[in-house]
Amino acid sequence: MGCVSTAETGRRTETVDTDAGPARITWLPAKNARLVLAVSHGAGGGIETRDLRALAAALPAHGVTLALVEQPWRVAGKKLAPAPKTLDTGWRGLWPALTAAGLPVVAGGRSAGARVACRTATELGAHAVLALSFPLHPSPSSQLRSSRGDPIGKPEKSRKDELLGSGVPTLVVQGGNDPFGRPAEFPPGEYKIAEVPYADHGFAVPKKSGLTEDEAMGVLTAAVIAWLSTLV
Structure with a gap:
């Protein structure tokens, strides 16, 4: 385990050994932090995505220390x-480092990272789960849709059980046009869902929407921020 710090911002990088290989945490600390939000990336990218960058810029000013997690792979x-299974192993191995400060830890992730957070939340004692762009359906190519955009076929491929089984307070933030699951497709359950209008799976919005990035x-x-304020 090792750390690299940046004095100007307090940002520091920590390498953590896990049973799946070395992982990395980029810490963005808050003054007088009340909780930690640990967020991992998806299967197609790293911690540089627009949503994780936006959270990194906004949350420390609201008393939330952000831990951007890069999985071993x-x-x-x-x-x-x-x-x-291997993704879950890597996440479990990071957990002691995430909880070391003694603060409540909200487990989070985008896409595949959101699935990991949901699957392991109860086992690890996560305070809550933040699921960004939860992939309710396996992939657009394997999920047929009607002319109205409604999903048809392969309902057994839904990942709703992972979401509904988190066992802790959960917020899903979903793009209005996410092909892996639009907000209206999500099942009833004891979780909250917030929609980013017109956004796709990566929270990009088309120019014609009238909404800027x-x-x-x-x-x-x-x-x-509003949801986190209700937790502690």
Whole structure:
């Protein structure tokens, strides 16, 4: 385990050994922090996505220390994510470092990272779960849709059980046009859902929507900040 600090911002990077290989945490500390939000990336990218960058810029000023987690496969430079079991192993190995400060930890992630957070929340004692772009359906190519955009076929492929089984307070933030699951497709359950209008799986919004990227990220961060304020 090792750390690299940046004095100007307080940002520091920590390498953590897990049973799936070395993982990395980029810490963005808050003054007088009341909780930690640990967020991992998806299967197709790292911590540089627009939603994670927006949260990194906004949350420390609201008393939330952000921990941006890079899974071992990403740290190793691999292009393809491993099986869910291996992803969960890497996340479990990071947990002691995430809880070391003694603060409540909200487990989070985008896409595949959201699934990991949901699957392990109860086991690890997460205070809550933040699921960004939860992939309710396996992939657009395997999920047929009607002319109205309603999902048809392969209902057994839904990942709703992972979401509904988190066992802790959960917020889903979903793009209004996310092909992996639009907000209206999500099942009833004891979780909250916030919509970023017109956004796709990566929270990009089309120019014709009239919504800028900054405005879309403002919707996302406002929803997360408001929800986190109810937890502690």
